[in-house]
Amino acid sequence: MTSSALALGGVLAAEGSGDGFQAPGLGEFYPEVVASFSVLGIDFEITRITIILWIATLALVAFLIAAVRNPQMVPGKLQFVGESGYSLVRDGIARDVVGPKGLPFAPFLGALFFFILANNLMAIVPLAQISPMSKFAFPLVLAAICWVMYIWIGIREQGAGKYFKDILFLPGVPKPMYILVTPIEILQNFVVRPFTLAVRLFANMFAGHMLLVVFSLGAVYLFQVGNYSVVFGPISALMAIVMTFFELLVIFLQAYVFTVLMGTYLNGSIEAEH
């Protein structure tokens, strides 16, 4: 992964050094550091992306508080939007996916869904136009929290012995098959699940941003290049618009998928049978 990224960077750098189209690269995700400080030896960098993260977070908090500030039996517009999102998670995921014991997880799953959604939406908000979720750190944080949580819930609900025994020796599998199944189960439960959870979200937002940037910058370049290429400019611009709508779909889908998957993991932890 590292070598291919470096190779990609090298190719882009080589291309970028010429007079032609300077394709956007990984630099997109490493904007200039506005300010940096250090606490207890940990370096904090304030960049465009961290600012966007804070804007998204504060906007979300403001929206949620406004939505529940004066809750009515017949909801207003704001309350209706907030309620729809929360009901989607509460009824659709906490109750239906996690199961009968799932309702206490509704606030956590709701926070997960809204946090991812708010940050993802920054990918198409003008002037921001990059999702903090395209920085691996943030999906990783969420996936790590989920990872700790579903293991903890599994131990709490089933007891450590039964929980780990069921993972190591999947019930209902013929004994010789454990040679094959046990390593897969261990890998899946403790490595693959959190990793795919983080990477799925990260890669989707990363790729989405790259697509938008490439088409947008491509359109600008084609308009400016000054030769026959100008006829392709509108196509590139059109693609940028189309991809923006596609991105909107991805934004909602990824927020939902992340939450649903966490719901199924919680379900696996709560209910003994697989």
Add this chain to the structure above:
Amino acid sequence: MNILAAESENPLLPPLGEIIIGLIAFGIVLLVMFKFVAPRFEQVFRARREAIEGGIERAEAMQAEAKEALEQYRAQLAEARSEAAQIRDQARAEGQQILEGLRVQAQEESARIVARGEEQLATARQQVVNELRGQIGTLAVQLAGQVVGESLAEDARRSGTVDRFLAELDGMAAAGDGAVGARKGSR
């Protein structure tokens, strides 16, 4: 160029600072969700559910009440019907009784009329018989006198003969009277 700076970075190895920032940001959202959003929404959902269930309960109560009222009306109707039937029966019975009374009365009346008629008839007959007896006696004496050609008025035997004859007549009349009375009684 940023690209040169990016070369030293691995997108899958994020700096610790970013991870902590992410934790804090998500922590804030989590806190808001647990403290404000979820409880308030749950409260709204509960209130709404109660409102709906309360409505259903009210409707059920109303239905039960309506059912009860219907039962009551039906019971009252049945009662009224039975009462009406009772009254009708009673009236019919009374009518029957009155009719019976009238019939008995009429029969008595008719019997009395018949009895009086018979009495009158008997009296009239007796009168006629008495009258006839006198006349027949006289007539018979006249006839006999004429037949014999001379008056037997002074003859002692004469009166005895007449009396015997009349007694004979009397006996005949009494036998005829009894036969007539028997024929009447059978009717």
